[in-house]
Amino acid sequence: EAGVAQSPRYKIIEKRQSVAFWCNPISGHATLYWYQQILGQGPKLLIQFQNNGVVDDSQLPKDRFSAERLKGVDSTLKIQPAKLEDSAVYLCASSAEDSHNEQFFGPGTRLTVL
Amino acid sequence: SQKIEQNSEALNIQEGKTATLTCNYTNYSPAYLQWYRQDPGRGPVFLLLIRENEKEKRKERLKVTFDTTLKQSLFHITASQPADSATYLCALETGGGNKLTFGTGTQLKVEL
Numbered sequence: 001e002a003g004v005a006q007s008p009r010y011k012i013i014e015k016r017q018s019v020a021f022w023c024n025p026i027s028g029h030a031t032l033y034w035y036q037q038i039l040g041q042g043p044k045l046l047i048q049f050q051n052n053g054v055v056d057d058s059q060l061p062k063d064r065f066s067a068e069r070l071k072g073v074d075s076t077l078k079i080q081p082a083k084l085e086d087s088a089v090y091l092c093a094s095s096a097e098d099s100h101n102e103q104f105f106g107p108g109t110r111l112t113v114l
Numbered sequence: 115s116q117k118i119e120q121n122s123e124a125l126n127i128q129e130g131k132t133a134t135l136t137c138n139y140t141n142y143s144p145a146y147l148q149w150y151r152q153d154p155g156r157g158p159v160f161l162l163l164i165r166e167n168e169k170e171k172r173k174e175r176l177k178v179t180f181d182t183t184l185k186q187s188l189f190h191i192t193a194s195q196p197a198d199s200a201t202y203l204c205a206l207e208t209g210g211g212n213k214l215t216f217g218t219g220t221q222l223k224v225e226l
Contacts, residue, residue, distance in 0.1 A: 004157070031212060042216030045213065048211060050211055055210070056209060056211070102163065104160070106157050
């Protein structure tokens, strides 16, 4: 079975620019997650979708970050405008409908903000 | 405040020995806890899940314990191999719908 796909793999932008990341979860997985992982730290949940509805976005900096999952399948995460502290790896994960299930992670997008 | 703590310093062990990694937490009451492995440049990969009513779980060379009184999980790799070298993350269930909060991870290095 195909894994979680993410693109791009790497992105370098200047501060105040905008950037978007794309994620395609494993087919049939209802839940999709976006995480931010700063170097040397564990992944931090930004937003969690169940189908196309938001379950949790309590740690999403909503003044600059937005995410959508319009048709309940793939998703985009946008940062506008970017700050230096947004430099991190952005990981997308998905899991099946049942709770307690393992999360399957994509390879991540490494963002560098200059 | 809520915290999940893993050994911040890297753990270096010799091949064939048992590696033991610790995950301590405060002010959480997780229904279950998961362990993931992360290699450089890759996303985490699920290893094991243990529920609050389970004391121990095993899978091949891996063993996880979960003590809800001590608020601690231990992750053991027996007969360790250089291929086990990676960062290991513990993750606590902290909300409905399989919401997880991750620790900072412990880097394990298995030397020949």
